[in-house]
């Protein structure tokens with residue numbers, strides 16, 4: 001994997017995508033749907049060595065696995081764009097490997113509630129479901145451990 005790019009303002013991982021103007025970086029769809037404070041222009045910087053993001057699915061766990069995926073445009077998010085692989089924590093990787101997507105959504109909703117102090121609105125929940133369904137169709141191979149991970 002190449003070095004991740006993060007936002008200097010909020011310290012979250014950014015998604016890069018290419019258009020006529022070159023490469024631009026945006027906050028990720030999962031962070032946007034997660035109600036994180038990303039109402040600012042992303043300031044892309046290379047992640048410092050040892051930086052670890054969070055699980056792209058539940059946003060709570062430390063990523064340990066890579067879910068290989070094609071780029072896709074998610075439903076309900078015409079301006080969003082998913083680039084490349086997703087990172088998954090141990091639990092989410094297990095659930096995804098077993099094709100238990102409803103449990104992945106439940107996990108995401110549970111951590112949303114813990115963080116925000118209120119249940120995930122059903123609209124967001126539906127959007128997450130749709131996003132994961134589209135992702136599932138774009139997975140290109142088996143889930144594999146993040147390379148160079150000794151722990």
Ligand SMILES: [Zn+2]
Pocket residue numbers: 007008009010011012027038040041042043
């Ligand atoms: Zn930011």
Ligand SMILES: [Zn+2]
Pocket residue numbers: 055056057058059060061088089090091092093
């Ligand atoms: Zn997770």
